[in-house]
Amino acid sequence: MVLWALGIGPGDEVIIPANTFIATVWGATLCGAKPVFVDCEIDSYNIDPKKIGEKITKRTKAIIAFHLYGQSADMDQLNKIAKEHNLFLVEDCAQAHLAEYKQKRVGGLSRAASFSFYPGKNLGAYGEGGAVTTSDQELALKFKMMRDHGSDKKYYHEVYGHNYRMEGIQGAVLGVKLRYLDRWTQGRRNNASLYNELLKDVRDVIKPKEMPYAKHVYHLYVIRTARRDELQKYLDAKGISTGLHYPVPLHLQKVFSNLNYKEGDFPITEKLAKEILSLPMYPELTKDQIHYVCDSIKDFFNEKSKA
Ligand SMILES: *Cc1c(COP(=O)(O)O)cnc(C)c1O
Secondary structure, eight states: OHHHHTTOOTTOEEEEESSSOTHHHHHHHHTTOEEEEEOBOTTTOSBOGGGTGGGOOTTEEEEEEEOGGGOOOOHHHHHHHHHHTTOEEEEEOTTOTTOEETTEETTSSSSEEEEEOOTTSSSOOSSOOEEEEOSOHHHHHHHHHHTBTTEEETTEEOSOOOBOOOOHHHHHHHHHHGGGHHHHHHHHHHHHHHHHHHTTTOTTOBOOOOOTTEEOOOSSEEEEOTTHHHHHHHHHHTTOOOBOSOSSOGGGSGGGGGGOOOTTSSHHHHHHHHHEEEEOOOTTOOHHHHHHHHHHHHHHHHHHHHO
16 A cells, blocks of 8 residues: 555566565555565675665666564665665565664654554454554555545545555454553563573574664564574474574565576575574563573584584
8 A cells, every 4th residue: 555655556666675575575566566676684684775776777666675573674775775766765564563773663764664463463463454654644644545445535535545444353452452562572672682692602503683773673583504494393393383484585486487586686585595493482482481492402503513
């Protein structure tokens, strides 16, 4: 809806990080625009601003900033590029509720932003839900109309729209849960600190890097290791569930084969896909549970080095 409201359509190109969940792309493709992928940085895992310039063409209309795993992208750099080339900058905040960039919350660092309240997100409804934010009053009014068949006054339709209304029951649940979000976010950050501390001497594991400009909200706590598949199997046998976010980079997904990308186009994103492992992360994790996960990881590498 954000891209649609900004007038993005067929013939337009939208810059999107290759290292994201596919939902970031659907906004562009639903508008009929062409997604143009860009590789990520090796330390933040977010879109690499230095690699955007070469992808900008006469058709480029927007850049989507995505805050992967709950850590803000480098918004000053992205805003600078957007301004220089007269592009819309919008944010995908689906994993980043309450995340900050230089002490300012994401969702207010671009023209407009989208949030997801899918049950597994840092703020989740009891079903599907989402929201958009903007500081632009005119755009806000347009969003309000677009979500309700393009009308402000019933049966008087001013703009194109659809039914994007949130179910009342989801709003009620979110209204209550919102009061706990600060506390839950702090819980995630504390859990991440304990993981960092306990894994600090494990040389085979690369821990997430919190960038100097970011307050990370750890939607996911993602480590890297060259022996990812073995480690995942080992942890699974110990009753520890882990995840891969994401196993196949977007440019190599079957659905985008018509875009003609190939293996090797985005080396960092491709490397990450082979090395990343998401450890258990949610506010209610106990210290004992985190110790158990980290002890198991250490056992894995000790046993390996003996073998
Ligand atoms: C979850 C998610 C979304 C939105 O997902 P919905 O299922 O539409 O709520 C968008 N982008 C990213 C990166 C996500 O992780």
